[in-house]
Amino acid sequence: GAVVSQHPSRVICKSGTSVKIECRSLDFQATTMFWYRQFPKQSLMLMATSNEGSKATYEQGVEKDKFLINHASLTLSTLTVTSAHPEDSSFYICSAPPRGGSVGYTFGSGTRLTVV
């Protein structure tokens, strides 16, 4: 089945630094990738949608300049958290929409970001 590889799985960074999270579709081409964030004991909330070759679309309240999304190829989408602050500490997950007749979306394994 479709696999989305997400790295790193866990990262701790100092406040003010930037962190890049990568999601790769291993055996298929993903023209679209969704980026979610999950705070403790809360649901997954959509942050933005990345589309290969075009600008990402952001959900209301998500800062475009803070969460930079790049989808330069059909197999790689990246999320960069710029000038990270402790309140950005969260679990970030990418997801590719289903292919063919499938309805299940494929999720990466997630990245636990801790900003100290």
Add this chain to the structure above:
Amino acid sequence: DQQVKQNSPSLSVQEGRISILNCDYTNSMFDYFLWYKKYPAEGPTFLISISSIKDKNEDGRFTVFLNKSAKHLSLHIVPSQPGDSAVYFCAAPGRFRDMRFGAGTRLTVKP
């Protein structure tokens, strides 16, 4: 706007018994619904889905029921096993194919 809602944050059942996880939705335009299972520090994994034109879908120990008039769906797991312990999310595809998740229900199956 929380279009998909799971009002029970947790559920505890005994091994071998039935687990029933509930979900309500507000958008009658959803074409289908999905259930995902999630372990800590991992991404969600797809479990089972149901089309809006059906009222039941069964896959092994997992059955999802849809009541469109009540805008309610439920996931039944029988018999429940300790390995089923996880957080279960109800979800539906949004307008732009993103996934709208409920808040999740943490299921604990006790041996």
